[in-house]
Amino acid sequence: MGYIDLENLTKDYGQNRGVFDISLSIEQGETFGLVGINGAGKTTTIRQLMGFIKPDSGRASINGMDCQKSSAQIKRFVSYVPGEINFPADKTGETFLKRQLEKAGRGSWERCKEICERLQLDYTAGLKTMSKGMKQKTALAAAFSLDSDVLILDEPSTGLDPLMRDVFIDLIKEEKEMGHTIFLFSHIFEEIEQTCDRVAMIKDGRIIDQLVMEDLLHNKNKTYKLEFKTRESLQQFQALDYELADVNEDDLQVKVHINDKDINRLMDDLQHYDILFFKEIKTNFEDYFTNVFKEEVTNV
Numbered sequence: 277m278g279y280i281d282l283e284n285l286t287k288d289y290g291q292n293r294g295v296f297d298i299s300l301s302i303e304q305g306e307t308f309g310l311v312g313i314n315g316a317g318k319t320t321t322i323r324q325l326m327g328f329i330k331p332d333s334g335r336a337s338i339n340g341m342d343c344q345k346s347s348a349q350i351k352r353f354v355s356y357v358p359g360e361i362n363f364p365a366d367k368t369g370e371t372f373l374k375r376q377l378e379k380a381g382r383g384s385w386e387r388c389k390e391i392c393e394r395l396q397l398d399y400t401a402g403l404k405t406m407s408k409g410m411k412q413k414t415a416l417a418a419a420f421s422l423d424s425d426v427l428i429l430d431e432p433s434t435g436l437d438p439l440m441r442d443v444f445i446d447l448i449k450e451e452k453e454m455g456h457t458i459f460l461f462s463h464i465f466e467e468i469e470q471t472c473d474r475v476a477m478i479k480d481g482r483i484i485d486q487l488v489m490e491d492l493l494h495n496k497n498k499t500y501k502l503e504f505k506t507r508e509s510l511q512q513f514q515a516l517d518y519e520l521a522d523v524n525e526d527d528l529q530v531k532v533h534i535n536d537k538d539i540n541r542l543m544d545d546l547q548h549y550d551i552l553f554f555k556e557i558k559t560n561f562e563d564y565f566t567n568v569f570k571e572e573v574t575n576v
């Protein structure tokens with residue numbers, strides 16, 4: 277049993293809309309991502325985790341507590357950033373943020389001010405006059421300043437510019453260092469790749485794949501791209517015993533799939549050929565995600 281558990285969670289809105297038979301287990305201290313295209317079921321999953329809607333069947337629990345029956349207790353140690361932010365009638369960012377700290381009874385105004393500074397948020401501004409980005413930053417400052425054991429974040433970096441996204445990623449990393457558990461719902465590949473320990477992919481309300489990020493990013497099976505100076509070199513290289521792909525006879529380019537343990541052999545062999553360039557094609561999460569979704573479409 278994990279710290280956050282979804283067990284056969286199902287919410288059926290009819291016509292194949294909703295989420296179906298979702299089972300995920302997230303360990304304490306883990307950062308777990310749920311990624312999917314629009315309408316895949318991310319928000320429906322979060323709303324059941326937060327106890328806002330009741331599952332038709334199955335169950336969601338955090339630290340052994342049922343998310344429906346014990347939602348009030350769960351909110352005592354969970355911070356939540358919703359996908360659509362609707363602030364209460366507080367006058368300024370500051371009054372809102374201080375009230376959140378007071379209500380939660382944990383976290384500190386000092387930490388909150390520091391986060392606002394890093395996010396370049398003027399918290400003295402009126403909530404009603406804030407831009408979309410400022411509202412998002414206010415919600416993030418509230419969530420990250422509460423010293424919560426669990427953070428549930430629905431598209432948390434929406435409306436942030438690339439520099440602020442970097443600050444957001446740093447904030448997640450700091451939460452991880454504090455041992456907090458993070459469930460991140462996002463479609464921003466970069467932030468998923470940089471923060472998540474594991475990721476599940478959701479499509480049409482069903483989990484279609486899961487991966488350990490470390491296995492993807494530090495895979496010992498690598499791909500290198502080579503360009504030869506002459507056709508003869510390319511042809512001679514093709515005759516060797518390597519797993520090749522995308523051989524391009526016009527550009528004299530080829531990709532080699534190889535395990536780290538064989539890299540010295542490849543280097544030795546390449547010394548005998550005229551080569552224009554040699555570079556590693558890095559595997560990233562975006563490519564992985566695209567392939568998984570392509571395969572799903574092909575298999576339908």
Ligand SMILES: Nc1ncnc2c1ncn2[C@@H]1O[C@H](COP(=O)(O)OP(=O)(O)OP(=O)(O)O)[C@@H](O)[C@H]1O
Nearest residue numbers: 289293294312313314315316317318319320321359
């Ligand atoms: N209250 C509802 N009544 C009927 N259908 C709903 C309801 N809420 C969600 N849906 C449908 O369930 C599916 C999943 O919606 P959900 O909002 O969970 O997706 P999402 O992954 O969060 O999408 P997005 O990234 O666009 O926010 C969609 O087809 C949506 O239209």
